[in-house]
Amino acid sequence: MCTPSSKELTFTYVDWNPSPPDNNTGIWNKVFIKSSGPVTLRCPHVISKLKIPSFDRAALTVTAELTNSSSNLIQGTLKGKIESIQFYQDVSLSPGERKMVTFDPALYTQLNISNPRVWWPYHRGNPEVYKMDISFEMDDKVSDSQTLTFGIRSFVSKKVDGYRQFYTNDEKVLIRGGGYIWDITIRFSIEGRIFFFPPIKLSFG
Numbered sequence: 001m002c003t004p005s006s007k008e009l010t011f012t013y014v015d016w017n018p019s020p021p022d023n024n025t026g027i028w029n030k031v032f033i034k035s036s037g038p039v040t041l042r043c044p045h046v047i048s049k050l051k052i053p054s055f056d057r058a059a060l061t062v063t064a065e066l067t068n069s070s071s072n073l074i075q076g077t078l079k080g081k082i083e084s085i086q087f088y089q090d091v092s093l094s095p096g097e098r099k100m101v102t103f104d105p106a107l108y109t110q111l112n113i114s115n116p117r118v119w120w121p122y123h124r125g126n127p128e129v130y131k132m133d134i135s136f137e138m139d140d141k142v143s144d145s146q147t148l149t150f151g152i153r154s155f156v157s158k159k160v161d162g163y164r165q166f167y168t169n170d171e172k173v174l175i176r177g178g179g180y181i182w183d184i185t186i187r188f189s190i191e192g193r194i195f196f197f198p199p200i201k202l203s204f205g
Contacts, residue, residue: 037143038070044134048152052170058116058152062103068093076138085110119151
């Protein structure tokens with residue numbers, strides 16, 4: 001911080017971390033209520049391992065967290081679908097048990113994809129995405145389900161000459177970030193943010 005001088009027409013600063021008057025005790029954003037059966041499905045995730053540099057193969061590892069909130073032993077099936085690819089795994093959950101379930105492409109060979117649609121940053125190509133539907137079923141009923149989108153890509157970093165170099169799909173990429181203010185309380189939209197990012201060449205903000 002510094003004090004303004006006589007040659008400065010304006011003087012201001014932005015505090016990025018102000019203390020809220022209510023110390024975050026109140027509701028300040030949207031509230032969502034979700035219901036499920038006795039088994040909840042959380043944190044579905046897809047990890048893609050893309051073959052570089054041919055891009056002709058990709059191995060997908062799928063994980064999801066299941067929690068049995070009942071006082072009974074539950075046996076059911078975790079089912080997933082990525083476009084035309086289907087996979088499932090029988091799961092047993094003790095009362096109150098939380099379990100991370102994994103679909104390994106070495107065991108579920110249908111998760112090895114030929115000629116995948118590759119996700120690229122907007123300044124390199126198309127950000128191709130896939131959709132996955134995943135659910136836990138018991139007694140012929142769906143206890144919980146989720147849908148997510150993901151991209152098949154390779155993203156790594158290496159230390160080069162004392163600095164960190166990032167690579168997307170084996171191509172160098174410069175990560176650009178910035179601070180900005182938008183009218184989030186008036187007309188916030190994801191589409192609007194995506195529209196304004198390319199012209200100012202930001203990777204995130």
